[in-house]
Amino acid sequence: MVETPLSSRQTPEPDPSLPSTPHARAQVGELARSAGINAAGNVASRALGLVREALIAGTFGATAATSAWDAVSGIPKMVYELLIGGMLSAALVPVLSEYTAPDRKDELDYVLSVLLSLAVVVLIGTVVLLELAAGPVTAILLPGLDSETRHLGIQLTRIIVPAVLIYGISGVIQAYHYARKRFVYPSMGAPAHNLGMIVGVLVFASMAGIKSLSLGVLLAAMTQLLVQLPGLRGTRLIPSLRFDHPVISRILKLYAPVLLSVIVANLGILIDRRFASQTAAEAITWMAKATYLIQLPLGLVSMAISLAVLPTLSRIDASKALHQFRVTLSQGLRLVLVLIIPAGVGLLALGRPVIELIYEHGAFGASSTSRTLAALRIYLIGLPFAAIDLPLVFAFYAQKDTITPVLVGIAAVGVYLAVGPLSAFVLGWGFLGLVLANSTQLATHAALMLILFRRRYKGLAGYGVLTALLKSAAASACMGVVAWLAWLGCERILPGAGIVAEALRVGLPAAIGAVVLAVSARLLRIREYEQLLALIRRRFLGTRS
Numbered sequence: 001m002v003e004t005p006l007s008s009r010q011t012p013e014p015d016p017s018l019p020s021t022p023h024a025r026a027q028v029g030e031l032a033r034s035a036g037i038n039a040a041g042n043v044a045s046r047a048l049g050l051v052r053e054a055l056i057a058g059t060f061g062a063t064a065a066t067s068a069w070d071a072v073s074g075i076p077k078m079v080y081e082l083l084i085g086g087m088l089s090a091a092l093v094p095v096l097s098e099y100t101a102p103d104r105k106d107e108l109d110y111v112l113s114v115l116l117s118l119a120v121v122v123l124i125g126t127v128v129l130l131e132l133a134a135g136p137v138t139a140i141l142l143p144g145l146d147s148e149t150r151h152l153g154i155q156l157t158r159i160i161v162p163a164v165l166i167y168g169i170s171g172v173i174q175a176y177h178y179a180r181k182r183f184v185y186p187s188m189g190a191p192a193h194n195l196g197m198i199v200g201v202l203v204f205a206s207m208a209g210i211k212s213l214s215l216g217v218l219l220a221a222m223t224q225l226l227v228q229l230p231g232l233r234g235t236r237l238i239p240s241l242r243f244d245h246p247v248i249s250r251i252l253k254l255y256a257p258v259l260l261s262v263i264v265a266n267l268g269i270l271i272d273r274r275f276a277s278q279t280a281a282e283a284i285t286w287m288a289k290a291t292y293l294i295q296l297p298l299g300l301v302s303m304a305i306s307l308a309v310l311p312t313l314s315r316i317d318a319s320k321a322l323h324q325f326r327v328t329l330s331q332g333l334r335l336v337l338v339l340i341i342p343a344g345v346g347l348l349a350l351g352r353p354v355i356e357l358i359y360e361h362g363a364f365g366a367s368s369t370s371r372t373l374a375a376l377r378i379y380l381i382g383l384p385f386a387a388i389d390l391p392l393v394f395a396f397y398a399q400k401d402t403i404t405p406v407l408v409g410i411a412a413v414g415v416y417l418a419v420g421p422l423s424a425f426v427l428g429w430g431f432l433g434l435v436l437a438n439s440t441q442l443a444t445h446a447a448l449m450l451i452l453f454r455r456r457y458k459g460l461a462g463y464g465v466l467t468a469l470l471k472s473a474a475a476s477a478c479m480g481v482v483a484w485l486a487w488l489g490c491e492r493i494l495p496g497a498g499i500v501a502e503a504l505r506v507g508l509p510a511a512i513g514a515v516v517l518a519v520s521a522r523l524l525r526i527r528e529y530e531q532l533l534a535l536i537r538r539r540f541l542g543t544r545s
Contacts, residue, residue, distance in 0.1 A: 061363025
């Protein structure tokens, strides 16, 4: 329905982006609390992840062997996404959400039993196939590396692939928790995973060398699963291989288009790593280190908010309640923007000292720092696009439309394949050309999703998203300039190596930048910051805003 212009009304309506009713304010609070739980888990995970990355970089550096590991370590993740992860947000959560009413508890338990039983059978068969195909898979991933390194890659692969089974079981249980809006248990999974990885490297590195990384993944996957299990207390699980259960056909129907998207995305990853191995022996590791820094804000902000908003969006029929659907999504997008833009600007301003603090120790030298920094700066181009893209994709999933994101994903991979080889090999930019292609792919995907959302759901004009973007960009620019100048000052005042000096060269400019951001946000009246601060005060200080 097309709204009449504001000037033609006798009484102006309130801004639809504002939580003007008790119900709307409660919804904002619920979204913020849910996202806060997800973000808290992500904060713990990312903190442990920083320890993990520092430990791995300092122990093994950036070599052909680490590139082999960085390439094959993605195999369990890719297979998990293919079999479970890809359907989690597209099908599992939306469908399971329909069974969460108190009077359908027995139905929900039985559906979970069926899903877990079928997942175990499929995943065991997949692990066996991967063990047998470890050689060909490694050859596809690492054509640019020597035969000895490829042989090492085969060994690393065969150790790591049983993690597929553990990840898959954990993923089904996570979907169950998300559907019930029980975010605590899934939020504990990622920190437990990183802790398991750290312990694995510390225990096995002296005995197994770089193979300790694959052993660490197995331990990490197990700890991630174990922290999910207490959330199943009171759930009756009965093994049941019912392929004919109606919920299976519904999930597969929703997931079928997404499956193609996941396949295309995984092919893109395989091609990216294949190309990278042909640019420099260490290129995959440099790109992986930079990617991890990009994933920090994405996990803390975009994923946390998207997973929080998905169950709510899944309960809204946009054809009957379009305004409420757009209000809910716009709330999520505004929160994403006001948090992800400062994070990206902060990484741009303080990228070098951050990399020095996290990575440049032991076997990881200054040369690798420079190359990782170069990749990070180009990856940052795609960060805001990736951040808003996820909530938009989830919005289509929530309305049981899994086809549109698939078609957009295929088009975006096509853009990568057009830009990547041209920039990397024809123009001679090497692995940085591949990084640029990745950022171009992310920007294309987000732009297409915005266009299609506008056509399907009349867009989000008037819901405060553009205002949040512009205000956040202005506040972040002030923060970035001040933080960069503060870092230059710290470089003169606190020169030299050492963990304390490096931490101060990151911490002091970051703290000063945060103050500038807070002041700028207050002057610009960025409501989302005020809502988050009010929530924090209520939660931790017991005060009311």
